[in-house]
Amino acid sequence: MSNLILASQSPRRKELLQQIQLSFSIMSSNVDETVAPHLKPHEVVMELALKKAKEISVKHPESYVLGSDTVVALGECILGKPQSEEEAREMLVMLSGKTHSVYTGVAILKGEKQSLFYEKTDVTFWELTSQEIDEYIVSEEPFDKAGAYGIQGLGAKLVKEVKGDYFSVVGLPLSRVYRALREMGYLQ
Known part of the structure; x- marks a missing residue:
């Protein structure tokens, strides 16, 4: 069987793949994540996932390479990873x-084989108090996460409702990835 390479250093994606007992190696891609400003959020994540996978696949064409990208969007406004406490607070207030x-x-x-797709999950936040936002920011959890929160951690306290694939919010739509790998011949 060919091997699977995760083109990501994300600890969350690593844990998710381990959860479904796939054996894989990790090779971080270092692609430029600049995208055209007119792209819609689903186009952004597909373009970046493909860039990441291609960078590794070119060097390892005999392997299955999995690239992924996640963004949080309020309407068409994409919220990246906050660079400061102020930016994290602004995002959490917006959400x-x-x-x-x-x-x-x-x-x-x-x-030459390729599977390219995206998942969209709607997440509703509770009305947050200033104290809740401040306590969450002090935890430092918001700083390496798109939209300034992690649903799998303390950020779970902020979430009122999830419509769609929970695992996609964490960073990888597991069941869809599993099925795509099976359809491509990785899993027999």
Whole structure:
């Protein structure tokens, strides 16, 4: 069987793949994540997932390569990873009491074979108090996460409702990835 390479250093994606007992190696891609400003959130995640997978696939065409990218969007406004406490606070205030969308794009490549897709999950936050936001920021959890929160950690306290694939919000739509790998011949 060919091997599977995760083109990501994300500890969350690593844990998710381990959860479904796939054996894989990790090779971080270092692609430029600049995208055209007119792209919609689902186009952004698919383009970046494909860039990440291609960079590794070119060097390892005999392997299955999995690239992925996740963004949080309020309408068409994409919220990246906050660079400061102020930016994290602004994002959390924006998300408070509202429903936003989390898009995760996935690209799986092997030689000429390709599977490219995305999942959209709607997440609704509770109306957050200033104290709740401040306590969450002090935890430092918001700083390496798109949209300034991690649903799998303390950020779970902020979430009122999830419509769609929970695992996609964490960083990888597991069941869809599993099925795509099976359809591509990785899993027999």
